[in-house]
Every structure is written in C-alpha cells, then in structure tokens.
Amino acid sequence: MRNEILEYFRKANGGYVSGEQISKDLKVSRTAIWKHINVLKERGYIFESSTRKGYRLIYAPDLLTPLEIESVLHTELLGRHIVYYESTTSTNEEAKKIAMQGAEEGTIVVAEEQVTGHGRLSRSFYTPFAKGIWFSVILRPKFFPMEASKCTLMAAVGVCRGIHRLGLPAAGIKWPNDILVNGKKMVGMLSEMSSSMEKIDYIILGIGINTGIKENEFPEEFRETATSFLNEGINVSRKNLLAAVLAELEAEYKLAQTEGFERVLEDWRKLSITLGKEVRVIYSNENYIGKAVDIDKDGCLLVETKEGIQRVLAGDVSIRPVDAPIPQR
Numbered sequence: 059m060r061n062e063i064l065e066y067f068r069k070a071n072g073g074y075v076s077g078e079q080i081s082k083d084l085k086v087s088r089t090a091i092w093k094h095i096n097v098l099k100e101r102g103y104i105f106e107s108s109t110r111k112g113y114r115l116i117y118a119p120d121l122l123t124p125l126e127i128e129s130v131l132h133t134e135l136l137g138r139h140i141v142y143y144e145s146t147t148s149t150n151e152e153a154k155k156i157a158m159q160g161a162e163e164g165t166i167v168v169a170e171e172q173v174t175g176h177g178r179l180s181r182s183f184y185t186p187f188a189k190g191i192w193f194s195v196i197l198r199p200k201f202f203p204m205e206a207s208k209c210t211l212m213a214a215v216g217v218c219r220g221i222h223r224l225g226l227p228a229a230g231i232k233w234p235n236d237i238l239v240n241g242k243k244m245v246g247m248l249s250e251m252s253s254s255m256e257k258i259d260y261i262i263l264g265i266g267i268n269t270g271i272k273e274n275e276f277p278e279e280f281r282e283t284a285t286s287f288l289n290e291g292i293n294v295s296r297k298n299l300l301a302a303v304l305a306e307l308e309a310e311y312k313l314a315q316t317e318g319f320e321r322v323l324e325d326w327r328k329l330s331i332t333l334g335k336e337v338r339v340i341y342s343n344e345n346y347i348g349k350a351v352d353i354d355k356d357g358c359l360l361v362e363t364k365e366g367i368q369r370v371l372a373g374d375v376s377i378r379p380v381d382a383p384i385p386q387r
C-alpha cells in the first residue's frame with residue numbers, strides 16, 4: 059500500500075497530491091492514508107501539507123527499490139531480477155524460499171529492513187531501515203558441492219572491491235568473510251547452500267553492509283567493534299554501492315567459472331587483513347594462538363603454531379586478535 063501511495067507522489071514530481079483522491083482511488087479511509095504518510099515520515103520522507111491542496115513530497119530518502127537499482131546497474135547476471143521488500147524477516151530466508159521454487163540464477167532479494175536478520179549460528183545481525191544494504195544473491199553454480207565454501211571467499215572479494223570503489227580503500231577481509239575498516243566490522247556475510255552429493259542446487263550469499271548507522275546507534279554489545287560508511291566519514295549512495303558490489307562480484311564469479319578458484323583465492327590473499335597476523339582461534343571449548351600464514355586451495359586458514367601448521371575450517375570458529383578478550387559461551 060505504501061508503495062502505491064508513493065507512486066502518486068513520484069508521478070506528481072514535487073506537485074501536490076490530494077489525500078482525498080488517493081483514498082478514493084485506493085478505496086481506503088483518509089485516516090489510513092494519513093497513517094501511512096506518518097510511517098513514511100518516520101522513514102525519512104519529508105512532506106509538506108496544505109489543508110486545501112493535500113500533500114507534497116519534498117524529499118525522498120535513498121531507497122533500494124528495483125527502479126532505483128536498475129537505473130545504475132551494469133551487470134549481465136546479478137541483480138537482473140530483483141525482489142524488493144520494505145521490511146522482511148530475513149532476505150536469506152526469502153531467497154531460500156524462492157530458490158526452492160526455481161528462482162533464476164542472479165536473482166537478488168533486497169530489504170530496507172530485516173526483522174530477524176541473522177548471522178552464523180543464529181546470532182542476530184542488526185539491520186535498521188535504509189541504513190545499510192541488506193541483500194541476498196541466488197547462485198546456481200556448476201561447481202562441486204565441496205567447492206561451495208569458496209563462494210563465500212569470492213563474495214568477500216567482490217564486496218571488498220565494491221567498497222574500495224566507493225571511497226574506502228582501507229577495507230580489508232578478515233577470514234573468512236567479514237569486512238573490516240580500521241579494525242571494525244562493516245560487513246557480515248552468511249552463505250547457505252542446498253545440494254545433493256554431486257550437484258549444487260543453489261547457494262544463497264547473504265550480505266549486510268552498514269552504510270548510514272551512526273556510532274551511537276549500534277547496539278551496545280558491538281558498538282566498539284562495528285562501523286559504517288557514515289562513521290568513516292562517507293555519505294555513500296546505497297544504490298551506487300550495491301551496483302558496484304554486484305559488478306565486482308559478477309566479475310569474480312565469472313573468473314571462478316572460467317579459470318577455477320585459484321585466481322579468486324589470489325585476489326582474496328591480496329585483500330586479506332588476517333594473513334601475517336597473530337590470531338587466537340576459538341572452537342567451542344578450546345582456543346589456541348598462532349600466526350595466520352596462508353589459505354590453502356580449499357579456502358581453509360593455515361595457522362602456524364608450536365605444534366605445527368593447523369588447518370582451520372570456517373564454521374564455528376572465531377578468529378580474534380591475540381590481545382582481545384575471549385568471549386564467554
């Protein structure tokens with residue numbers, strides 16, 4: 059309904075729209091229209107009202123509607139089909155549903171806000187309205203299922219390069235797939251897969267990039283460890299950032315399909331901020347310290363310890379700087 063109301067204002071192009079007319083056309087009460095307009099105001103839209111003429115839209119926030127995205131998108135595959143929500147539970151959940159129903163490869167699900175956005179192990183991920191890019195990409199690669207984990211590394215490369223393009227060359231990848239700027243997390247990613255023994259049915263790459271969250275708006279638990287474009291001094295256009303990320307991700311995906319993952323892993327190494335550092339590896343009940351020296355051909359992190367090289371699989375493992383407190387479980 060709100061989108062239909064907005065459509066009137068877009069068409070009026072800055073001119074007045076009569077509330078009475080909208081209520082007649084859409085067959086809802088004037089009070090209902092007024093309530094929707096109030097919600098839009100809370101979401102950053104600015105209206106001017108006149109008792110005689112109705113409402114006039116003065117400012118619309120940078121939203122990620124399909125029309126807005128398509129106006130700046132230059133990809134061939136990713137984002138050519140867009141499913142858009144103002145608010146949803148989780149774009150990964152929506153993407154899984156439509157992938158199971160046969161949604162085509164490259165489809166993206168985008169939401170201005172997620173009510174139950176989540177990370178690994180059901181940890182919640184903070185995704186407030188229009189203050190980040192919260193989206194999921196559906197891929198149907200011809201790789202073997204055992205290669206799927208490398209798609210996560212590929213996604214990290216694409217997102218990191220997109221962020222560089224929009225003015226933050228300091229962004230780097232923390233293994234396996236967080237993106238940090240000046241030591242703080244700006245991006246979280248969650249990939250999920252459905253496959254048989256020999257064939258991948260679909261992979262969902264769920265990506266959350268903080269754009270307009272102010273430092274004091276982050277929940278207290280991770281205020282010290284999170285950042286956004288705005289915090290780093292950049293008022294980024296979300297649609298341009300999304301278009302850049304999709305273009306870079308598409309380029310890496312093509313590379314992986316034509317030349318295999320070796321080149322993608324090379325790119326990942328160049329963007330890594332984990333390699334060469336002392337890290338603490340935390341499993342459920344144990345932890346140890348070592349130096350992250352490389353990733354192997356399967357994307358596992360190689361950590362040099364006194365006992366020799368440990369091969370660390372992504373999953374329920376946390377990598378922390380050695381001097382950070384050990385989280386209680």
Ligand code: BT5
Binds near residue numbers: 280284
């Ligand atoms: C992740 O999990 O970082 C993966 C997050 C994936 C989110 C995207 S948004 C679109 C799609 N739909 C979804 O439902 N999910 C994906 P993990 O590595 O488990 O890290 C979670 C931890 O990051 C939390 O426990 C917090 O400490 C921290 N965190 C939560 N929200 C954050 C935010 N917006 N920015 C930085 N850190 C955050």
